[in-house]
Amino acid sequence: MEAGGLPLELWRMILAYLHLPDLGRCSLVCRAWYELILSLDSTRWRQLCLGCTKCRHPNWPNQPDVEPESWREAFKQHxxxxxTWTKNALDLESSVCFSLFRRRRERRTLSVGPGHEFDSLGSALAMASLYDRIVLFPGVYExxxxxxxxxxxxxxxxxxxxxxxxxASIDQHCSTTRLCNLVFMPAWFSPFMYKVGVHINRWPF
Known part of the structure; x- marks a missing residue:
C-alpha cells in the first residue's frame, strides 16, 4: 500500500478522526484504502454508531452490553x-459515503387488501425485499x-x-422495521403482540 511509508497502525489512528463522508471518499481511492477503512470497525465505526443520537445500541434492549459482530454493519443499518424511512431524503446512490453501503435495487410498494395484490400481510412479507413498503388497506387483518x-x-x-x-404476533429478526398508522391487537394464539429478539434495532414508529 502506497501511503507515504507510514505504518498501517498510524494510518488507522489518523483515519479514526474522519467523518463519514471523508471515510467514504477515502474508501474510493483504491482497494487497499477500502480495506483499511473497513478495518476501523472497533474504533471509528464504533464511535460513529454510538455517537449518533438517533441510533440505539445494536443489541438494545436485550443485551446492550454485548458488542455486535460488526459496528460498521450496525451503523450501515441505521x-x-x-x-430510507425519510421521504424527502436525497437519493442514496448519489452520496460518496454510500459507496460503503450500496443497495442494488429500488424499493417496491406491495398492496394488501381486498382487490389488491396480496390478501394478507404474511403473503406480502414472503415476497418482500429489503426496504420494500407494504401498504395495508382499510380492514381487519388476522x-x-x-x-x-x-x-x-x-x-x-x-x-x-x-x-x-x-x-398478529410479530417476531422481528431483521435490523430495522418501520410500522406506521396501524392499530395492533393481540393474536388469538399468543399473549405477545410484538417480540424483539437479539441484534434488533427498531426504527422509531
Missing part, C-alpha cells in the same frame, strides 16, 4: 434506515400464524388511524 420479519420493511396502514387493525 444509516440506510434513516435515509394472521393465523406468527409473523416473522426477516428483512427490513416498512408496513403502513392506508387511510385514517383506526381503519387498519392488525391481529
Amino acid at each position: 444509516y440506510l434506515a434513516s435515509k 394472521e393465523q400464524g406468527e409473523i416473522i420479519l426477516k428483512v427490513p420493511v416498512e408496513i403502513v396502514g392506508h387511510g385514517k388511524l383506526g381503519e387498519v387493525a392488525l391481529l
Whole structure:
C-alpha cells in the first residue's frame, strides 16, 4: 500500500478522526484504502454508531452490553434506515459515503387488501425485499400464524388511524422495521403482540 511509508497502525489512528463522508471518499481511492477503512470497525465505526443520537445500541434492549459482530454493519443499518424511512431524503446512490453501503435495487410498494395484490400481510412479507413498503388497506387483518420479519420493511396502514387493525404476533429478526398508522391487537394464539429478539434495532414508529 502506497501511503507515504507510514505504518498501517498510524494510518488507522489518523483515519479514526474522519467523518463519514471523508471515510467514504477515502474508501474510493483504491482497494487497499477500502480495506483499511473497513478495518476501523472497533474504533471509528464504533464511535460513529454510538455517537449518533438517533441510533440505539445494536443489541438494545436485550443485551446492550454485548458488542455486535460488526459496528460498521450496525451503523450501515441505521444509516440506510434513516435515509430510507425519510421521504424527502436525497437519493442514496448519489452520496460518496454510500459507496460503503450500496443497495442494488429500488424499493417496491406491495398492496394488501381486498382487490389488491396480496390478501394478507404474511403473503406480502414472503415476497418482500429489503426496504420494500407494504401498504395495508382499510380492514381487519388476522394472521393465523406468527409473523416473522426477516428483512427490513416498512408496513403502513392506508387511510385514517383506526381503519387498519392488525391481529398478529410479530417476531422481528431483521435490523430495522418501520410500522406506521396501524392499530395492533393481540393474536388469538399468543399473549405477545410484538417480540424483539437479539441484534434488533427498531426504527422509531
